[in-house]
Amino acid sequence: MIARAFSGTLVLAGLVVRRDRGLLAAWIAVAVAVPLFNAYSLGALLPTPQARADFAAASAANPVTATLLGPINDLSIEGVVAWRSSLQSLLIAGLAGLLFAIRHTRAEEDAGRRELTAAGAIGRQAALTAVLVVVAVVNAAVTLLLTAALALGPGYDLAGSLLFSLTAAAGGLAFAGCGLVTAQLAQSAARARSVAVGVLVAGVMPGVMVPDDRIGLLPAGWPRIARPYAAGQWWVPLVPLALTVVLLVAAYALSARRDLGAGLLRDRGGSTGPVRAGRLLRGPATLAWRLSGGQVASWTLTLAALSVAVGWVSASFDARFGDLPLMGELLGGGDALLAIFTYVFCLVVACLTVVCALRPYAEESRGRAAPLLAAPTGRTRWLAGHVGLGLAAPAVMLLAVGLGTGLGSGLSTGRPWTILAQTGTALLFVPAAWTIAGLTIALYGLRPRLTVPASWVAVVVSVAFVALWEARVIGREVFLVTPFGYGHPTISPGPVAPAAFALFAAVLVAVGGAAFRRRDLIA
Template identity: 50%
Template sequence: MAATTATVSGGAHAPARQHTGALTLLLFILGRDKVRFAIWILLLVAIPIFNAFSLEALLPTPESREVFAQGNEANPVTLSVLGPVVDTSMQGIVAWRSAAQGVLVAGLASALMVIRHTRTEEESGRRELISATAVGRQAGLTAAFAAVFAANLVSGLALTLLLVLVTGYPLAGSLLYGLLFALIGCAYGAAAGTVAQLAQSSALGRGICVGLLAAAFAPGIGGARGESEWLAWLSPIGWTRFARVYVDEQWWVALVPIALTVAFAALAYALSARRDLGSGTIPDRAGTFGPPQAGPRLRSPLALAWRLHHDHLLTWTLSLTVVSILVGWVSNTFDDRLGGLGVLREWLAGLDSDSVGDAFLAIITFVLLLVVGVPAVSIPLRAHAEEEKAFAATLLAGPVSRSRWLSGHVLFALAGPSLMLLLVGLGTGVPYALATGQPEKLTHQVGQALLGLPAVWFIAAVTLALYGLVPRAAVAVGWGFLVVLLILVAVGEAGLIGRGAFVFTPFGYSHPMMTLNWAAPIAFTVLAAVLVAAAYAGFRRRDLEA
C-alpha cells in the first residue's frame, strides 16, 4: 500500500503534471474573491478618470497648466516622488498625476492577492489538504499568478477604453498607459510569488511586499534627473515617465516590467519546487524571538490584543507621521511657488483662506483622513481573523468572557485611528507653525484633523458590528462599505450630489470646502456607540466560526 501511494505521489508531481488542477483552482480563486477583484479594477480605473475631470476643471487653459507644472517642479516633495511633468497637455498632466496612485493600487493589490492565495493557504492547512488530491505541486502558484495577471490585464484594458471613450484621449497613449499599469501589477505579483516561497508566514510576506512597494516611492528615486536620472529606472513611477505617453510613446519601456515578471515568476517556481510545504528561509520574528513562557504583560486579553495589533498600528502611525511632517514642512513655500496661479486661487476660494499653504494643508488633512479609513476597517477585522483560525475559541474555552476578549479589539479599533489622526494634526501643524512663525497654526491643524474622529469611529463601528452580527460577511461588506464611502467623496467633489446630502456622509461633513454642521459629527458619534453595542450583543449570542 505504501509503495502504491509513493508511486501515485511521484506521478502527480512529475514535471509534466506539476500544474495539474491549476484551472480548477483558478476558477475557485476568481469565484471566492470576485468582490476583491472588482474593487481592485474599479479603483485602478477610477483614479485617472477622476483626475481627468478634476484637473480639467482646475486647469482649463495651457497657461494655467504651464504655471501648475512649474509650481510642482519647484516643490521638492512632489518632484522627488512624481518627477517632472513630461507633457503639459491635459492628458499629459493627468498621466503624470495618476502615475504614483496607479502604481500603488496595482502593485499593492497584486502582491497581497498572490500572498493570500499562496502563503496564507499554506498557513491555513488548505494547501496541504488540496495537495493530497490529484493536484500538481505548482498548481496553486500557477492559479494565483493566472488570477492576478488576468485581473491586471482586464484593469489595463478597461482603463484604456475609458480614457479613449470618456475623456477622448489618444488611443496610442491610452493603450500604453493602461498596459504599463497592468505590467507593473504583474511584476509585483510575480515578486510576491517569490516572497511567498521565502517568508515563513503570510504576515511577514505581506510586510516584505509592502516594503518593496514603498521602495518605489523612496524620496528622489522616481523624480531623479541629471546625472542621477538612472535611479528613476529603479522605480515603476519612473517607467511611466520614460514611456512618454501622449508625447512620443516609447513602447520598449514595457519590456522592463515584462522582464521582471518573467524573472520573478521563474524564481518563484524554482523555489517552490525545492522547498518543503510550509517552510521558508526568512524567519518570522514572532516565531524566532521571545521567551518560551508569556510574561506578566501578556497575561490578559487586552495585552494579547496589543500584541496582535501593535505592529500594524506602529506601521500606520509612523507612515502617517512621516508623510504629515513632510507635507507640513513644505506647505509654507506654496504661496511663493503657486500664488501666481489665478485659477488655483479661485478654486481655493471656497476654503475661506488667503494662504495657499493653509488651503493645501486643509485638503491634505482631509486626504489623510480618507487614508485612516483603511486601518479603521483592517484593525477590527483582526478579531475576525483570530476567530477564523480558531485562536479565539481556544481562549474563550478558558476563564475569559466574550465581552472581555472583544473589548481589547474594540479599544484598538477606536483608539488606533484616533491616535493616527492626532499625529496627522501634530505632524502637519508643528512644522507649519514653526515655518510660518504662527503658533496658532498648530492648534488649528490638530483641531482640523481630530474633526474626522466621528467618521473613523463610525467606519470602525460598522466593521465591528458586521463582525459581531454577520461574521461571514464582515470582510467583504466592511471593505465594500469603505469603497462606497470613497466613491461618495469623489462624486461629492464632482458636484454630482448636493452639498446638503454630501455633508451627512461620514467623510462629507469634515470636507474643508463644506460649512461645518455639528449635527453630523454628533450623529455619527452616537451611531458609532450604538453599532459597538450591537457588536457586543451579537458576539455574545452567536456561535463562533470555526
Template identity: 35%
Template structure:
C-alpha cells in the first residue's frame, strides 16, 4: 500500500506538472497540440523515473542509496540520448526516456504513440518494484548496506567539508535535472520559433516574457528566466539546510567544536550561492548545446544570478531573524514565480511586477544589459545575508 501510494503520488505530480506546463505554453498562443506534447513529454519522463525510484527503494536500505541509483539512471539516460543524437546509431536514443520525450516531436508533427512507450516502461518498472517488495523483509533491502567508518575522514573535519557531504546530492540532482530540461528546451527552440513567427499575439507575449528582439531570442530569454526560478529553488533548498540541521539537533554538536556559527552558516550558504551559479552554468550550456550555439547561452543563464542570490539572501535572513518561519522562503519564491510568469504575460501593473527581483534581470539573449539593477540586486542579497548572519549569532540554537 505504501509503495502504491508513493508511486501514484509521484506519477500524479508529474501529470499535473505536465498539464500545467502545457497550459502555460498554450496560454502564449502556440498550437495546443504542441504545447501539451511538450508538457506530457515531461510527464512521461517523470513517470519512468518514478518507476526507477520505486525499484531503487526496494534495492537499497536508505534514501541516499536509492538517490544514488536514481541519479545513475538519469546519467545513463542522458548518455544514451546524447549518443543517439550525436552518432549514426540513432536507435540508442530510443533506449532513453529522455529520448522518448524528444521523439514526441512537439510543434513538429506530434507522434502521440510515443507516450505509450513511456507508459509501458513505467508499468514494467512498477511491477518489478512490487515483485521485489514481496521478496524483501520489512525494513530491509535486497542489497546489503555498507558499514560506516568508525571515525570521520580528515577531509571531513571542517564546516565546509561537512556541508559538501550534506549538500552534494541535492546539487547533483538539480544540476542533472536542469541539464536535461535544457537539452529538451534547446532542442525544440527552433521549431517553436518557426511556429510562432506568423502569430502576432504570441510574438507580443514572448516580447514581454523574453524582452523583445528576435522570436528565437525572446523564447530563449524566457527559458533563461525559467532556469533562474528553478535555480532559486535550489538556492532556497540549500540555504534551508541550515534550519533542517538545527531542528534535527545536528547543528549543536558541530557548534560545540571550534566551528563558529558564522563559519557553519557560511559553509552551507556557499552552496546556495555558488551551487546555484554552477546549476545555471550547466543549464545554459545544455540549452546552447541542443540549440547549436555551444556555450553561447551560459552568460544569458548566469545573468539570472543576482535575482537567485536575492532569494538565497532572504532565506538566510529568515533563518537568522524568524527561524520558525524560514520555510516562508518557498512562499516568496512562489510569489516571485507568479509575478514573473503569470503577471508579465497578463500585463499586471509595473509596480506590482517590480516586487519580483527577476523583473529587473536583463533579458538575454537579445535584450539590453543594464548594470544598475544588477548591482542593486547584489547589494540587497549581500545585506540580507549579513543581516541573517548577525541575527544568527545573537539568537538561541536548540540543543538536542
C-alpha cells in the first residue's frame, strides 16, 4: 500500500526536470554567481584590514544592515563575504525552493493536470516526492559547485566554503518543505505562494525585537551561528534539515487526507468567485487589474516602505563609509547608499515587471484565455488590457521608489529637494523596465513556450552585465547597450539612451501583438 502511494515518482521527477530544465539551470547559476560576485567585488572594495574594520563599523551603525545581517564578527575577507552573502543565498535558495514546490503541486491541481495523472498509475504521494527529489538534487549541485567555485576562484578555505554552502542549501530545503505544506493547505497556488513567501520574509527579517541569543531560532540566524570561516559550527545545517523533516511529515499527512482541489485557506470569494461580476469588471483592462492588481499594489507598498527606510539611514552610512577610496571612485562621492539601493530597487522592479508581463501567457496556458477570445472580446483588446497593466506597474513602482527614498533622505538630512532628484532618478529607469516587458510580450507572441525561460534568462544576463561592468571586465560602450546600463549610478545618461529604449520597447510590444493575432492558441 505504501509503495503504491509513491509509484511513478521517478517518472514525474524526470518530467519536472524536462519541463523546467531552463529554470533549474538559471536557479543553479544565480545561486553560485551571487556569492562568487560578492567575493570578487568585496575583495576589491575592502583589500585591507583597516578598510574592513571601517566597513564593519559603518554596517553596525546602519540599523537596516544591522537588523538584516547582524554584526560582522569575522573581519577576514572570507568572513565579510560570508556575512554579506548569507541572507542573499538563503533568499535565493528559499524563494526558488518554495515557488518550485508550489508550481509542481498546487499549481498542477489548479490546471487540472494533477487529477489526470492521479487517475493513472501515479501514486498519491508521487508528486510531492518528485518535487522533493528534484529540489534536493538542485541544492546538492549548488553546494558542490559553490564550494568548488569559492575554493578555486578567490582561494577560500574549502571546509568553510562547504559549511557556508551547506547552510544555504539546508535552508532552501526547509523553505521548499514550507512550500509543500502551504500547497496542501491553500485553496489555490496564488494563496499558497502568498502564505509561503510571507513565512520566508518573516524568517529572514528578524527585526530589532529579537534578542541576539535567540536569533538562532529563526532562519536569519542560521548563517550567523554557523560562522563558516571562523569557529565553524557544523551542527547548524542539521537545524533546517530537522525542520524540513517535520514539514515533510506534515505535508505527506495532509496530502494523504485531503481531496484534490480542496484547501483550508480559502481564496477571496471562494473557489469560483461571485456569481455575477461587479460593475467595474466589464472589460479586459479591469479583468487584468482583478487578476494582478492586488500583487502590484502590495509590491508597490512594500517597495515604498523599504525605500523610506533606506533613505532615512543613508546619511549615517555615507558619513562613515562614503569616504572610502573605492566608493568615491565608483560613485564620485555623494549619497553612496542612496544611489546603490535606488539602483537595486530598480533591478527588483525589472524582475517584478517580468512577472506582470507573463500574465497573458499564464492565462492562455491555463485555458482561461480561450473562452474569452471565443466571445466578442478580440485578441488585440484582450492582450492590450494585460500589456497596459504590465507597462503601468513598473512606472508606479519606480515612482514609489523615488518618492520613498527621497522622502526618507529629505527627512533625515533636512533637504526636501531630494524628493525631486530621487523621483527623477527612479523614473529614468522606466524605459529599461519597459524594454524587459516588451521583450516578454514579443516572446509571448512569437514563441509562447519559450516565454518564461527566455524572459528570465534575459534578466539574468542583464544583471550579469552589471556585475561585469562593476568588475571592469566590459567597457562603457558594451554596458550601455544593455537595458540596465544607462541607469547605473556610475553613469550620467543623456536623454538619448532612455528615449531609445522606450522606442525599442514599443517596437517589441508591437511585434508581440502582431504575432499573437496570427498564431494559434496554446493547445
